[in-house]
Amino acid sequence: MSPLQKLxxxxxxxxxxxxxALEPPAAERTRFLVFPLADLTSTPxxxxxxxxxxxxxxxxxxxxxxxxxxxxxxVGFADAAGLPRGTPLSRATMIRIAREVGADRxxxxxxxxxxxxxxxxxxxxxxxxxxxxxxxxxAAPVKRLAEAENELAWQIASGSRPRGxxxxxxxxxxxxxxxxxxxxxxxxxxxxxxxxxxSKLLLRAIELYPGFPEALFLLGKxxxxxxxxxxxxxxxxxxxxxxxxxxxxxxxxxxxxxxxxLFQDAVRSYSTxxxxxxxxxVDNNLGAAYLRAGDLPQGVRHxxxxxxxxxxxxxxxxxxxxxxxxxxxxxxxxxxLEGALRSNPDNGLLHYLLYQALKGQGLEHxxxxxxxxxxxxxxxxxxxxxxxxxxxxxxHMTWSSAR
Numbered sequence: 001m002s003p004l005q006k007l008x009x010x011x012x013x014x015x016x017x018x019x020x021a022l023e024p025p026a027a028e029r030t031r032f033l034v035f036p037l038a039d040l041t042s043t044p045x046x047x048x049x050x051x052x053x054x055x056x057x058x059x060x061x062x063x064x065x066x067x068x069x070x071x072x073x074x075v076g077f078a079d080a081a082g083l084p085r086g087t088p089l090s091r092a093t094m095i096r097i098a099r100e101v102g103a104d105r106x107x108x109x110x111x112x113x114x115x116x117x118x119x120x121x122x123x124x125x126x127x128x129x130x131x132x133x134x135x136x137x138x139a140a141p142v143k144r145l146a147e148a149e150n151e152l153a154w155q156i157a158s159g160s161r162p163r164g165x166x167x168x169x170x171x172x173x174x175x176x177x178x179x180x181x182x183x184x185x186x187x188x189x190x191x192x193x194x195x196x197x198x199s200k201l202l203l204r205a206i207e208l209y210p211g212f213p214e215a216l217f218l219l220g221k222x223x224x225x226x227x228x229x230x231x232x233x234x235x236x237x238x239x240x241x242x243x244x245x246x247x248x249x250x251x252x253x254x255x256x257x258x259x260x261x262l263f264q265d266a267v268r269s270y271s272t273x274x275x276x277x278x279x280x281x282v283d284n285n286l287g288a289a290y291l292r293a294g295d296l297p298q299g300v301r302h303x304x305x306x307x308x309x310x311x312x313x314x315x316x317x318x319x320x321x322x323x324x325x326x327x328x329x330x331x332x333x334x335x336x337l338e339g340a341l342r343s344n345p346d347n348g349l350l351h352y353l354l355y356q357a358l359k360g361q362g363l364e365h366x367x368x369x370x371x372x373x374x375x376x377x378x379x380x381x382x383x384x385x386x387x388x389x390x391x392x393x394x395x396h397m398t399w400s401s402a403r
Contacts (some may be wrong), residue, residue: 030160031067031259033103034058035072035094037120038110046118046142052187053120057107059155060174062244063311064166070244071190077101084189088173098127116141120148124156133159143180148177157323180323180340182208186215212241220249229256247276248399254285258395263293280309281396284316287395291323299323307336313342314347315394321353322389348377348391352384 034057036050039179043267051071058068075085077097083089089097091108096166098106113127119139125132136155140148154171176183185205192198202219206212234254241247254269270286273279283340287302317340324333334357341350351374356369 041114146176217245333357348379
């Protein structure tokens, strides 16, 4: 690191808030935040490398057992700071974002070109102790860029774990297998706002490397956002289990299957996701899928779990209320609906379900009041009275990043 770079970092550390005041809670795994590396080449064809190197390093550190902040989270926190995308971040801003995301290590750096070779340098900051480690360097011909990425990731990992970890040969197996041309198409899509342009680049990346999980995921996600459930399902089903985006891909796949009426398939997809940890969205959608597939006990089980996790999610409460009515437990359904209506007083379907729950208990006067409320909210009782209540179940369409 040059004397000027050291001075910049010294100033950044002095401007940052005291570490003790913002120190994140201890994590089970060392958590890395890798920022895009600065481009010192002034070569347009290599401009994608800054983000590409950040992604490759984060992926290999994650595969090695560390925790790495994903790109969407990093970009989201930078956006929240009011910084235009593409603006070079100051060191103090990087440190602030690292603390906000709970990172233990902050990785930054730059890359330069000399002929057909790329030289990458990086620094690693211990965010808690505010200690900057020694510079790490890797170089390779452009065609063998993946080797330089792997060497850099190895040096970073080696300096952040106790001795006795995996061997260099084992770590070498984590090298990026996606060729540079396919990887560059994928990276270039990340800053595009136009879905059509993004899809063209992603299709090109997949054409060059058919098993490219991240490109398949983003393409499937684009189809998903457009409501093209068939294309989304076909694409998302190809995302490999060993990729970082696998669980979200399976969640969206299950949702596509649910919306296509393939409820047993949806049960299988959501159940796979549940194996990676409990989430409100997954338990809710899995419970709804079980109900639509005709398995009331499993539907109630998962909706009850979603209710326990949700802290007042009206969508979950309504689904569980429907399940309780199918069980014949009108009183339990009433309690759920009254709780949901406190935060959603204008939801006509909640009022109509409450009408059914009250009527089922013989509480005619209160039932009629609930029916009047449902009508005022836009429900036509004649059009819904013969519908299967399971058709009113609602699913979460989006995947929360919170664990």
